[in-house]
Amino acid sequence: MSELSLNNLLVVPLAPLIGSIAAGLFGKTIGRRGSHIVTILGVLIAFIVSAMTLKSVAVDGASFNATVYEWMTLGSLKMEVGFMVDGLTAMMMCVVTFVSLMVHVYTIGYMEEDAGYQRFFSYISLFTFSMLMLVMSNNLLQLFFGWEAVGLVSYLLIGFWFKKPTAIFANMKAFLVNRVGDFGFILGIGLIVAFAGTLSYTEIFAKANDLAALQLPKTDWSLMTVICICLFIGAMGKSAQFPLHVWLPDSMEGPTPISALIHAATMVTAGIFMVARMSPLFELSDAALNFILVIGSITALFMGFLGIIQNDIKRVVAYSTLSQLGYMTVALGASAYNVAVFHLMTHAFFKALLFLGAGSVIIGMHHDQDIRNMGGLWKYMKVTWITSLVGSLALIGTPFFSGFYSKDSIIEAVHASHLPAAQFAYCAVIIGVFVTAFYSFRMYFLVFHGKEHFHHKPFPGEHDHHDDHGDHAHARTPHESPWVVTLPLVLLAIPSVLIGFLAIEPMLFGDFFKSAIFVNLERHPAMEELAHEFHGAMEMALHGFSALPFWLALSGVVMAYVFYMVNPALPAFFARVLAPVIKVMENKYFLDWFNENVIAAGARLLGRGLWKGGDVAIIDGVLVNGSAKLVGLIASLVRLFQTGYLYHYALVMILGVFALMTWFVLMHH
DSSP states (O other): OOBBBBHHHHHHHHHHHHHHHHHSSSSHHHHHHHHHHHHHHHHHHHHHHHHHHHOOOOOOOOBBEEEEEEEEETEEEEEEEEEEEEEEHHHHHHHHHHHHHHHHHHHHTTTTTTTTTHHHHHHHHHHHHHHHHHHHHHHHHEEEEEEEEHHHHHHHTTSSTTTTTHHHHHHHHHHHHHHHHHHHHHHHHHHHHHHOOOBBBBHHHTHHHHHOOOOOOOOEEEEEEEEHHHHHHHHHHHHTTTTTHHHHHGGGSSSSSHHHHIIIGGOOOOHHHHHHTTHHHTTTTTHHOOOOOOOOHHHHHHHHHHTTTBHHHHHHHHHHHHHHHHHHHHHHHHHHHHHHHHHHHHHHHHHHHHHHHHHHHHTTTTSOGGGOOOOOOOGGHHHHHHHHHHHHHHHHTTTSHHHHHHHHHHHHHHHHHHTTTHHHHHHHHHHHHHHHHHHHHHHHHHOOOOOOOOHHSSSOOOOOOOOOOHHHHHHHHOOOOOOHHHHHHHHHHHHHHHHHHHHIIIIISSSTTTTTTTOOOOTTTTTHHHHHHHOOHHHHHHHHTTSHHHHHHHHHHHHHHHIIIIITHHHHHHHHHTHHHHHHTGGGGGHHIIIIIIHHHHHHHHHHHIIIIIIIIIIIIIIIIIHHHHHHHHHHHHHHGGGOOOHHHHHHHHHHHHHHHHHHHHHTO
16 A cells, blocks of 8 residues: 655645636736636646546555644544545546536637636636545545535636626525535534544544444434434535425526536535445445435436426536436435446536537527527537537447446446335336436437527527628528637547446446445445446446347437427427426426425515514614613713712712711721
């Protein structure tokens, strides 16, 4: 076991931080060019060092776990900044820095006309720093710091165009929903600190079995179950699991590069990463694992349904992210943490690719996002077309593509799980395969094939500039995006094809995650059964062609083709027949309505009660004004003694001396 050097590890989060500070504080001085050079350089350095770290970890079995800086000590509780680098961390570091690097390069092209160019680069670099601090942490304090920091930066990014009312609403919503999840998260951390007396991962895991024997005081609940469910509620907020998923589709209001960064590769996967990191705790509570299975399968299935009816190109991809996060959560619940993290990694590449592809289409369409206004774009945007096809094929789990290996492994793992909730979860992920294929290829066909709708748009876009220089047809013709946009697409398409094939063996059945992830195989045999059936990546892909998921995906693609290319009257027919169902789906299962009219209204009522009753009546009325009145009363009496006449004061002094002497004489008799 060789040790990694601390200085190299410090470079990884600090390089993007320095770039962010430079672009943020000195953006005016160094200009637009300087801003993107310094931030891209920072992330590039971080990526190179991460890749070297990954190599040391994978090849030489190197690791690192030590304190970097001690912040404070309270009794026996140490609060510190520390890094823990093993297979899980090294893989996350590479994914975060690589996707972030692609997004940085892409942003040069996407935001070139935007006034907030330097600010944007500063934010995305700061986001990269926060995410790296989160994944590299070796204790809960630093994890929580990174957790809140990515939440804060996502708030800044979603509301990046702060003059747009929808963007302000969306970032507020993201922030508030994440507060709900984080409340659960900090309760979980608090319980761990209260009963284990430490924040360090390794010390907590050492005491896990003792904690599992305890019960939550004054209840008959297992302490470990409560801790795990609280931690998972934090993950539900961050990783957008039902019912805390409502912020993610709205967060599409931010510029497209962040959609790729936040909603594909990094921030939303923080919850998945955290549960995998905490696997020694989750393994001790079957109740928590069942809860995770149910929540994950609801998200995987029902968010996929919503993807079918979206017309905004980014929202389709957003709902597909929700659905895929549901898949990862299901894998966590089935104790297949390796598989969840493996899917996290493959998904990061192809989903970032799909988002950036969507952004490229939006540039080509002059910022119109409605897929009903597109069609036939393959002639005009060849690179975007091919790379988007690769991303879609990976997403639906086509054999040999990266998504196939991870998605199929999830389905197998759920099938092998013996938990009570596993059957429901299995049905959900199987139906989800068909749904995913259907909405992905609905989008693909409507955007890249079929009739060209952009000459006379059936649905005017919100950003349409009706320019009056006569040449309308030319102004409306899409064009391929500049190389700073297409290069990241190509570089993301390569791992979307290859990474699953290369990584499945070490990550799922090798020792890559051995020190990071712990599974109790006696109680949760899913991984063991997977290993038993696995005979190499090639064999798995060939077998995939005859398995149920492949045929479901294929039928989804064929059905999308028939519906949107062959006979466009079919969707309209189903829209009429299923009108009530579609009404429910268009209102996103009325969850937003419920949140606004029940939860928010209840909070407002409570707030008004506390304000009128508590604040105005008791605090202002009795305490503040009452004490003021009392002081005034005393003052009005004391005032009578303060006349300002010298002879009054002299008289009082003489009387005082007289009284003192009298008292003195009386005491001594």
